[in-house]
Amino acid sequence: MEYKITMPQLTDTMETGKIVRWLKKEGDFVEENEPILEVETDKAVMEVPSFRSGVLKEILVEEGEEVPVGTQIAIVQTEIEKKEETTPKETKEEKEEITISIPQESQEEGQKLPEGTASPSAKRLARELGIDIKIYQEKGLLPIPAHEKDIKELFYKNFFDKDALELIKRYSLSLEEIVKHLKKEKITKKDVLEFIQENNIPQILPISDIQLKVIENLKKSTSIPVFHIYEQIKTGNLPKVEDITLTVWIIKILGDTMQNHYRTRVKLEENIYKIYPNSNICIAVAIEEELFMPVIKKVNKKTLREIALELKILKEKAQSKRLSLDDITGSTFSISNLGMFDILSFDAIIPPQRVGIVAIGTQKRGKTKVTFSFDHRVINGREAALFVDEFKKRFTDTDYLNNLKEEPLNKDLSQS
Amino acid sequence: MLYREALNKALDEMMSRDSSVVLLGEDIGFYGGNYKVTEGLYARYGEKRVIDTPIAENTIVGTAIGMAIGGLRPVAEIMTVNFSLIAFDQIVNQLAKIRYMSGGKITLPMVIRMPQGVAKQLAAQHSQSLERLFASIPGLRVLVASDATTAYYGLKFAISTDDPVIFLEHLLLYPEKMEIEEEKHFSPYRARIKKEGEGITIISYLKMLHDTLKAVPTIEKELDTTCEVIDLCSINPLDVETISKSVKKTKRLVVITEEPKTGSYANEILNKVLEEVFYELDAPPLKIGAEDVPTPYNRTLELASIPTPEKIAKQIIIWGRKHGI
Numbered sequence: 227m228e229y230k231i232t233m234p235q236l237t238d239t240m241e242t243g244k245i246v247r248w249l250k251k252e253g254d255f256v257e258e259n260e261p262i263l264e265v266e267t268d269k270a271v272m273e274v275p276s277f278r279s280g281v282l283k284e285i286l287v288e289e290g291e292e293v294p295v296g297t298q299i300a301i302v303q304t305e306i307e308k309k310e311e312t313t314p315k316e317t318k319e320e321k322e323e324i325t326i327s328i329p330q331e332s333q334e335e336g337q338k339l340p341e342g343t344a345s346p347s348a349k350r351l352a353r354e355l356g357i358d359i360k361i362y363q364e365k366g367l368l369p370i371p372a373h374e375k376d377i378k379e380l381f382y383k384n385f386f387d388k389d390a391l392e393l394i395k396r397y398s399l400s401l402e403e404i405v406k407h408l409k410k411e412k413i414t415k416k417d418v419l420e421f422i423q424e425n426n427i428p429q430i431l432p433i434s435d436i437q438l439k440v441i442e443n444l445k446k447s448t449s450i451p452v453f454h455i456y457e458q459i460k461t462g463n464l465p466k467v468e469d470i471t472l473t474v475w476i477i478k479i480l481g482d483t484m485q486n487h488y489r490t491r492v493k494l495e496e497n498i499y500k501i502y503p504n505s506n507i508c509i510a511v512a513i514e515e516e517l518f519m520p521v522i523k524k525v526n527k528k529t530l531r532e533i534a535l536e537l538k539i540l541k542e543k544a545q546s547k548r549l550s551l552d553d554i555t556g557s558t559f560s561i562s563n564l565g566m567f568d569i570l571s572f573d574a575i576i577p578p579q580r581v582g583i584v585a586i587g588t589q590k591r592g593k594t595k596v597t598f599s600f601d602h603r604v605i606n607g608r609e610a611a612l613f614v615d616e617f618k619k620r621f622t623d624t625d626y627l628n629n630l631k632e633e634p635l636n637k638d639l640s641q642s
Numbered sequence: 643m644l645y646r647e648a649l650n651k652a653l654d655e656m657m658s659r660d661s662s663v664v665l666l667g668e669d670i671g672f673y674g675g676n677y678k679v680t681e682g683l684y685a686r687y688g689e690k691r692v693i694d695t696p697i698a699e700n701t702i703v704g705t706a707i708g709m710a711i712g713g714l715r716p717v718a719e720i721m722t723v724n725f726s727l728i729a730f731d732q733i734v735n736q737l738a739k740i741r742y743m744s745g746g747k748i749t750l751p752m753v754i755r756m757p758q759g760v761a762k763q764l765a766a767q768h769s770q771s772l773e774r775l776f777a778s779i780p781g782l783r784v785l786v787a788s789d790a791t792t793a794y795y796g797l798k799f800a801i802s803t804d805d806p807v808i809f810l811e812h813l814l815l816y817p818e819k820m821e822i823e824e825e826k827h828f829s830p831y832r833a834r835i836k837k838e839g840e841g842i843t844i845i846s847y848l849k850m851l852h853d854t855l856k857a858v859p860t861i862e863k864e865l866d867t868t869c870e871v872i873d874l875c876s877i878n879p880l881d882v883e884t885i886s887k888s889v890k891k892t893k894r895l896v897v898i899t900e901e902p903k904t905g906s907y908a909n910e911i912l913n914k915v916l917e918e919v920f921y922e923l924d925a926p927p928l929k930i931g932a933e934d935v936p937t938p939y940n941r942t943l944e945l946a947s948i949p950t951p952e953k954i955a956k957q958i959i960i961w962g963r964k965h966g967i
Contacts (some may be wrong), residue, residue, distance in 0.1 A: 373924050
């Protein structure tokens with residue numbers, strides 16, 4: 227092994243040293259710590275020893291020369307490793323080289339982010355959306371620095387037309403996904419529609435509070451033990467009265483019939499039946515896609531015109547969503563009329579806390595099919611049959627019908 | 643329940659459960675503790691388990707270390723964190739190191755409890771927050787009790803663990819009314835989300851947590867966003883995971899400490915979190931802390947030197963407006 231002797235720093239201030247005399251010649255053997263040369267510093271002449279034993283192989287700086295501290299001045303061949311003349315060099319070099327292992331993790335972060343001045347997340351979004359921040363900033367279309375919301379705004383403006391954006395909002399779609407999928411400069415409503423259809427993406431429709439209430443009530447309704455009675459009533463011969471629809475006739479006649487059948491005026495509470503004196507009837511009213519059940523109270527005491535007027539007011543209230551709690555509570559029987567949709571017949575679900583409901587189909591050759599549903603806990607088949615029978619017969623009782631038609635306002639017909 | 647009563651409850655329960663739990667500190671026995679944390683324990687457990695010490699902090703900690711080595715579970719109270727500086731040789735050179743230097747053969751199941759922070763006109767020498775010092779010493783666990791829940795469960799955990807724990811409390815929280823929320827599985831090293839939000843993540847602890855929560859409604863109103871407020875709970879180890887997850891959601895980070903800004907522990911939080919979430923950020927993080935001055939005695943100046951709910955709100959609103967909220 228070679229041991230290199232350098233010009234040593236012998237004093238604090240020494241910068242160069244002059245070689246005064248070599249005490250050994252090339253080829254001489256040197257003991258460890260044996261002086262090998264004399265050096266003149268800025269202060270004195272000193273002997274410099276070799277720190278290893280070996281053979282002085284080569285003198286690099288001659289006597290009388292002055293060299294800076296650290297300069298190599300001689301080479302000593304150390305004895306022991308003399309045999310391995312070539313290999314040691316290599317091992318030494320290897321030692322100097324540090325070995326590290328770098329885990330192969332994704333280096334995608336931070337790489338290839340668009341240029342320009344923006345927050346890291348804005349840059350990342352811009353990269354995803356393919357927006358060159360720098361160019362837009364040069365044009366003054368993006369603020370400096372740009373934040374995520376600026377990139378989003380720009381993106382909306384540049385890539386989507388207004389209708390497309392509206393559609394995206396309605397379907398809560400991910401903009402990034404659409405862009406990736408469509409890869410177009412400007413995305414129109416048509417593109418988005420195609421995307422929606424292709425991926426069969428559902429539209430999210432929040433359920434209104436009213437509808438939630440309806441659902442809750444329907445759930446309660448399913449626990450009611452129900453039986454049905456199917457009948458047909460003659461509605462073709464009803465006297466013609468202006469503004470009085472078939473529904474109004476049915477409400478009135480049903481209300482009058484209820485007076486003779488107390489079980490249709492019952493509210494079932496835990497261990498008791500509450501029998502109400504008046505015929506209070508609720509009518510299923512559909513406003514757009516929502517269902518309301520406003521109540522016409524004391525039908526037995528009201529004339530056809532009064533009922534028609536009240537029904538009109540209640541429908542208007544439902545339309546403008548101004549129905550009060552009083553407007554929708556207190557009935558014992560219900561009517562659902564789908565006749566205007568040309569439905570032959572159907573059966574309806576009893577709203578909670580009502581005895582029953584009658585479902586009205588469309589008028590065909592002077593006749594209308596009706597389906598009664600009853601709560602068996604309140605009314606039995608016999609009583610229900612008697613009730614339905616009377617209801618049916620009233621439609622053919624001309625005296626009664628004419629009486630209804632001509633009755634003045636506020637005439638009390640409750641006992642008819 | 644008061645905050646200090648939650649601490650008392652934790653001490654009481656641990657002492658009744660384990661006879662090796664002993665308390666030592668200045669005036670903690672007969673007098674009931676300078677802040678009444680140990681009230682009643684002297685009467686219940688006697689002078690051998692609730693030990694009054696001389697005013698000699700280095701000795702208190704040194705004695706406790708000796709007790710811990712000998713098999714006890716001492717809980718040392720240093721009257722305030724300011725006086726712990728006298729005990730720093732024991733804390734740094736012994737407490738933090740013995741378990742390591744013995745190759746794990748010697749455990750130090752002990753706690754040093756102490757309050758810190760700016761109270762009211764206690765002047766510079768008695769108003770310091772020093773969590774940064776403890777956090778930077780490997781070998782110590784450092785917990786902060788910001789409310790009754792973390793005070794109660796945190797202290798019980800600190801006493802039961804075999805690691806030496808520095809348990810920091812806050813002077814102004816002692817008389818605060820709060821309840822212990824029941825926790826089936828309390829994680830002492832997990833940060834707790836005190837309030838969920840979408841727009842800004844705010845990290846805080848001790849009294850600053852309460853000031854932050856007071857400032858939040860104003861911030862949310864002014865910036866039209868919502869804040870997620872996180873109680874750090876543990877200073878060392880730091881729950882980077884919970885914070886990072888929150889920042890990934892909000893993309894904005896604020897750290898609030900009562901320490902002076904320069905060199906505060908907030909820097910450590912920011913550094914560790916930013917290494918994780920830099921590319922998620924939509925704004926440079928904001929650090930709110932005390933001014934770089936010894937805490938003034940004058941009340942007006944004292945309040946001017948530390949974060950208050952008003953100052954927190956103002957700084958976050960200005961920062962938010964500047965950075966795209």
